[in-house]
Amino acid sequence: MLPPKGEYRRMTPEARARLIIDKQLVDAGWLVQDLKTANLGAASGIAVREFMTDAGPADYVLFVDRRPLGVIEAKREEAGENLTATEPQTERYASARLKWTTNHQPLPFLFEATGQIIRFTDSRDPAPRSREIFHFFRPEQLDAWAGEPRSLRKRLADGLPALAEAGLRGCQVSAVTGLETSLAANRPRALVHMATGAGKTFTAITAIYRLLKFGGARRVLFLVDTRNLGKQAHQEFMAYTPPDDGRTFTELYNVQRLAGPALDPHAQVVISTIQRLYSVLSGQPIDDSADDLSSFEVAPPASAERQTGQGRLVRYNPAVPVESFDVVVIDECHRSIYNLWKQVLDYFDAFLVGLTATPDNRTYGFFNQNIVAEYSYEDSVADAVNVGYDVWEIQTDVTGQGGALQAREWVDHRDRATRVKRWAQLDEDTAYTGRDLDRSVVNKSQIRQVIQAMKSAVETRLFPARKEAPKTLIFAKTDSHADDIVQAVREVYDQGNAFCRKVTYGEKDAEGVLQAFRNDYHPRIAVTVDMIATGTDVKPLEVLLFMRDVRSRGYYEQMKGRGVRGLDAEGLRKVSASAEGAKTRFVLIDAVGVERSLKTDSRPLERQPTVPLDSLLKQVAMGTRDDDTVLSLGNRLVRLARLLDDGQQQRIAQAAGGVPVGELGRALIQALNPDAIEQAALATAQAAGITRSAGTLTDAERDAARSARVAAACAAFDSPDLRERIETARREREQIIDHVNLDTLRFSGFSEQADGQAQAAIQAFEDHLRHHADEIAALGFVYGQPWQRRALVLDQVQALHDNLARPPLMLTTERLWAAYARVQGNRVKGVGLRRQLTDIVSLLRFALGLDAELRPFADEVDRRFQTWVFRHNAQRATAFTPEQMDWLRAMKDHIAASAVIEIDDLDFADLAAKGGRQRAWNLFGQELSGLMDEMNVELVA
Structure with a gap:
């Protein structure tokens, strides 16, 4: 216990520092003793003050089971900035011979402390380097470390066995080896930048396994x-089988998902949200639902911030000591680690390893710019780990301009939580902008227009060959908004409940719906607020519809990441049967200007109110005291009080010094009560020694009494915090349903940004053709005439495709086809079809002006085949027989896929199954070779 404040302040700085250090040692389980009364048998861990050494008295010597293990050099608090200058002094004491003991070697554990700052050096490390720690270690921890032949940092510096690379992607190998190199160099923080879908968690588990075992x-x-991502991570730990052991990770090591305040002493891996650990270490309780919300969405506890001005501080917890973890892996290390919760990371004496797909300058700064692996989204697309995307934009009048409702208009008012409606007149003119939609105002026409525009675009332009709606995820603003969207989707698509489901933390079977969304045919469309916004893996997703704006660039990239994961043809057809091949892209549909809003500052809301609640609050705060204003505000608050839940009532009362919102309203009304004003005026006169009766009061006395009463009733509204909480509660609690302003679709098409990207891709492709014509064999056939006598062979087509698809161009056939479709849509066919390798030939011919339309190569081969067969049959004495035609169609299909057919091809694949070269020779005889040459020229040239 610290002494009373007065006594504490009279102490010298050195004495105050010693007092705090004593308390810290006691909290960590040490028994602190003076040298004169030292009893090393009194406890396992003893800290002896002023212990004598050959170099003089050490401030503290730490004994564990009578064995000296460490020394503490104590300095006054003001010496904190020069604490590292004290290290030589600490080393002298640690290396000196202790009196009355038989220590034969320097003490391994060295501390410098001021009561506010503690620095620690482990002299057993390969290059001993001090580091700041949050608190002293427990005696048993020093004892355990002293019993090891090598320190953790020495083991890491000596290196781990070579990584078994089988089953790992190249980016994962780079990440694990880069991290181990960083740890070997004793760098305290390391950042792994890996694109969404590249397997960050699998990479982290691989590294964790090696750190635990080796x-x-x-x-x-x-x-x-x-919490949802915690479950997902736990499942990945359970599924992970290391390459050198047939057992799974969880069969080898205990993994705990932290759900309460206690660590499992037998757990080698603990999975937790940073919110929960902050609660454990600060003593600040959190609601269980806080674990369900992304740190992008939930701020640190407001009550904690009010308690200290900067948030309740993390304090030492003996049940979770600072040495609890050797390594802390921070999955998706975004903004949550830079605010109040950063204290959790400062608390543990551990290496910090960040995993993220969306780093920013804060991320790089926090991890000391120690980027041990970097694998960008562009790299992942080039490696076919992820897929690219297109942006389709939907604009409507109400989304862009909002709407206005007149006072006295009869509209539905809907309780946000219960969904209960009441039909009532508006108290005031209500103008709203697009940013108010689905918060304070709901315009169902706007929701329907957006969903209808999405349906039309997907069915006619984006995925025209699909027989079912592609798996689609819609991001909503709130749970209430999500409900409205679900109803609109079912109506627009004319489908039942199973077709579209809400996937939010408020749903009872959210996990089951999410699992079905991943793996089953239904639901086709899911609507979420934040449950699938970050990290959650849904590979079949091909459409993301944003019906909410996002201000954080990092969060937006996380949300986009839900669509980037690639999926093979079999996996995609499992849930989307009419898909013709593997997932090659996804489409981001922007219905709220989310792409543009990230590049500009937030625009101010446009308001055209008469006297809305927030204006009444401001008028009263600025000194308006007329009866109409005061009574109007009082009535509004009394009515609002009946609508708010307990939590909202409590938050407002907190800002009003404990006065409920209803009482605030009643006080305003009562302040204007004529009888009460009369009584107050009489009481004031009497207090001044003036005899008055009700009939003899002057107007000035009555006005003074009124002013005093109104001023007292209005005083609370000087607080901007109170005004904001009242207005926020009103917006949150009830929504106006606008049936008056019907929405109109303004635009639905590829975004201007996407058009610019498409034009850039086409320009890069055509420039490449001009500049590299002599370097790519396939292009030589185009520029070197005559084309009609040359055949593009498959390996040359493959070489061209690979050359274009590699960085920096990354011009895949799919991307080029989509780009031409955007820029020259009326001249491009087969947009929704799966691309074949030979489609590069069609792209070549179109780009070089040899073809007026861009058609799939197979379509052009079909057309030319029909012309060629018709001409041949007209010239022959007898037409091709049915069996010959069957063979010719098979050879045509081979050309469509390979750009050429040769005699050896007849003995492979489908042609071999038809009898191969021998059967073809029997059917066509001496004509076979000539027919194949003709087909190579006529169908391809």
Whole structure:
């Protein structure tokens, strides 16, 4: 216990520092003793003050089971900035001979402390380097470390066995080896930048397994963004089988998902949200639902911030000591680690490893610019790990301009939580902007227009060959908004409940719906607020519809990441039967200007109110005291009080010094009560020694009494915090349903940004053709005439395709086809079809002006085949027989896929199954060779 404040302040700075250090040692389980009364048998861990050494008295010597293990050099608080200058002094004491003991070697554990700052050096490390720690270690921890032949940092510096690369992608190998190199160099923080879908969690588990098995790490903390992602991570740990052992990770090591305040002492891996650990270490309780919300969405506890001005501080917890973890892996290390919750990371004495797909300058700064692996989204697309995307934009009048409702208009008012409606007149003119939609105002016509525009675009332009709606995820603003969208989707698509489902944390079977969305035919469309916004893996997703704006660039990239994951043809057809091949792209449909809003500052809301609640609050705060204003505000608050839930009532009362919102309203009304004003005026006169009766009061006395009463009733509204909480509660609680302003579709098409990207891709392709004509054999056939006598062979087509698809161009056939469709849509066919390798030939001919339309190569081969067969049959004495025609069609299909057919091809694949070269020779005889040459020229040239 610290002494009373007065006594504490009279102490010298050195004495105050010693007092705090004593308390910290006691909290960590040490018994602090003076040298004169030292009793090393009194406890396992003893800290002896002023212990004598050959170099003089050490401030503290730490004994564990009578064995000296460490020394503490104590300095006054003001010396904190020069604490590293004290290290030589600490080393002298640690290396000196202790009196009355038999220590034969320097003490391994060295501390410098001021009561506010503690620095620690482990002299057993290969290059001993001090580091700041949050608190002293427990005696048993120093004892355990002293019993090891090598320190953790020495084991890491000596290196781990070579990584078994089988089953790992190249980017994962680079990440694991880069991280281990960083750890070997004793760098305290490391950042792994890997694109969404590249397998960050699998990479992290691989590294954790190696640290536990080969590095001797005792326990690793795996921090996640939400409880749902914690479940997902736990499943990946359970599924992971290391390459050198047939057992799964969880059969080898204990993995705990932290759900309460206690760590499992037997767990080698603990999975937790940073919110929960902050609660454990700060003593600030959190609602269980806080684990469900992304740190992008939930701020640190407001009550904690009010308690200290900067948030309740994390404090030492003996049940979760600072040495609990050797390594902390922070999955999706975004903004949550830079605010109040950063204290969790400062608390543990551990290496920090960040995993993210969306780093920004804060991320790089926090991790000391130590980027151990970098694998961008563009790299992942080039490697076919992820897919690219197109942006389709939907604009409507109400989304862009909002709407206006007149006072006295009869409209539905809907309770946000219960969904209960009441039919009532508006108190005031209500103008709203697009940003108010689905918060304070709901315009169902706007929702329907957006969903209808999406349906039309998907069915006619984006995925025209599909027989079912592609798996689609819609991002909503709120749970209430999500409900409205679900109803609109079912109506527009004329489908039942199973077709579209809400996937939010408020749903009872959210996990089951999410699992079905991943793996089953239904639901085709899911609507979420934040449950699938970050990290959650849904590979079949091909459409993302944004019906909410996002201000954070990092969060937006995370949300986009839900669509980037690639999927093979079999996996995609499992849930989308009419898909013709693997997932090659996804489409981002922007219905709220989310692409543009990230590049500009937020625009101010346009308001055209008469006297809305927020204006009444401001008028009263600025000194307006007329009866109409005061009574109007009082009535509004009394009515609002009946609509708010307990939590909202409590938040407002907190800002009003404990006065409920209803009482605030009644106080305003009562302040203008004529009888009460009369009584107040009489009481004032009497207090001044003036005898008055009700009939003799002057107007000035009555006005003074009124002013005093009104001023007292209005005083609370000087607080901007109170005004904001009242207005926020009103917006949150009830929504106006606008049936008056019907929406109109303004635009539905590829975004201007996408058009620019498409034009850039086409320009890069055509420039490449001009500049590299002599370097690519396939292009030589185009420029070197005559074309009609040359055949593009498959390996040359493949070489051209690979050359274009590699960075920096990354011009895949799919991307080029989509780009031409955007820029020259009326001249491009087969947009929704699966691309074949030979479609590069069609792109070549179209880009060089040899063809007026861009058609799939197979379509052009079909057309030319029909012309060629018709001409041949007209010239022959007898037409081709049915069996000959069957063979010719098979050879035509081979040309469509390979750009050429040769005699050896007849003995492979489908042609071999038809009898191969021998059967073809029997059917066509001496004509076979000539027919094949003709087909190579006529169908391809």
